[in-house]
Amino acid sequence: xxxxxxxxxxxxxxxxxxxxDLYALIKTTEKLEKAFARDAxxxxxxxxxxxxxxxxxxxxxxxxxxxxxxxxADTFMQEYRMDCPRARERLLRCGVPATVLSxxxxxxxxxxxxxxxxxxxxxxxxxxxxxKLEQRAVDEVQPLLSDLMNSLTRVPNARVDAGRxxxxxxxxxxxxxxxxxxxxxxxxxxxxxxxxxxYSEFHRSLRAEKGAGDVSPHK
Numbered sequence: 317x318x319x320x321x322x323x324x325x326x327x328x329x330x331x332x333x334x335x336x337d338l339y340a341l342i343k344t345t346e347k348l349e350k351a352f353a354r355d356a357x358x359x360x361x362x363x364x365x366x367x368x369x370x371x372x373x374x375x376x377x378x379x380x381x382x383x384x385x386x387x388x389a390d391t392f393m394q395e396y397r398m399d400c401p402r403a404r405e406r407l408l409r410c411g412v413p414a415t416v417l418s419x420x421x422x423x424x425x426x427x428x429x430x431x432x433x434x435x436x437x438x439x440x441x442x443x444x445x446x447x448k449l450e451q452r453a454v455d456e457v458q459p460l461l462s463d464l465m466n467s468l469t470r471v472p473n474a475r476v477d478a479g480r481x482x483x484x485x486x487x488x489x490x491x492x493x494x495x496x497x498x499x500x501x502x503x504x505x506x507x508x509x510x511x512x513x514x515y516s517e518f519h520r521s522l523r524a525e526k527g528a529g530d531v532s533p534h535k
Contacts, residue, residue: 331385338376338392342403345369349402352414352515363466366413373407378495396435410484411458411491416465417484428535430470433522439464440515455495457507461487468518475521479514486510 317404348369352362358484373389380386390408393400410417443460451457465483468476486507 327379329535332377332381334380335385335392337398338373338386338389339398341373341376341397342389342393342407344474345373345403345406346400349414353402363413370411370413372405373412374495377491381494389416399491409488409491410503412462412465412487416462416469417480418469432467433474436464436467436471436474436518439467440511440518444508444511444515447504448506448509452498452500452504453494453495454490454497454499458487458490461490469517473526474518476514476517479510479517482510483504483514 322386334468345366347367348357350361351357352359352366357365377386377389380392386392390404393396395452406414439460443457446456446460461483465480465487466481468474468480493499
């Protein structure tokens with residue numbers, strides 16, 4: 317029987333390897349999401365693994381698009397009939413772990429809470445300053461929002477429901493764009509407005525929590 321060659325050059329072999337890597341990343345993400353949904357993996361371990369997979373996926377997809385191997389990860393999944401709805405949601409639509417989009421701060425002592433609050437404030441300021449400096453590229457803005465959302469979920473008792481929802485929508489919108497694309501001036505102004513509103517909501521939540529804690533029962 318004549319041997320069937322899958323490739324005729326080193327370049328073709330590298331292309332197949334890269335396509336195989338993308339396929340494996342999507343499949344692995346699907347398994348990770350299933351494991352998390354079934355409580356087979358804890359939130360911290362899930363988040364670390366998911367962030368790593370998302371980063372690797374974005375790098376792999378970008379490289380394959382640049383050399384013309386694929387049009388997009390979406391068309392790649394369709395071509396190879398990949399039935400991975402959880403991976404599609406996480407990698408193509410959201411672009412951040414599920415834990416980033418939900419409140420998961422848990423218990424924290426006063427010192428740890430203060431550190432988390434300070435870190436969250438810094439993420440707010442960094443994101444807003446970047447937009448004021450007219451940074452609009454997706455690969456500049458999306459990581460800042462992702463870091464902010466991740467930090468926000470770790471602040472105990474922070475109720476920023478309206479702001480969190482709008483920022484989550486922005487993450488979905490940015491994740492649907494290519495890294496080199498830029499948001500428009502109008503989008504930048506709207507995002508800055510939404511960030512400022514979320515920042516104000518964050519501070520109101522902290523003041524309300526502090527006020528509740530200061531109330532002493534009558535003797």
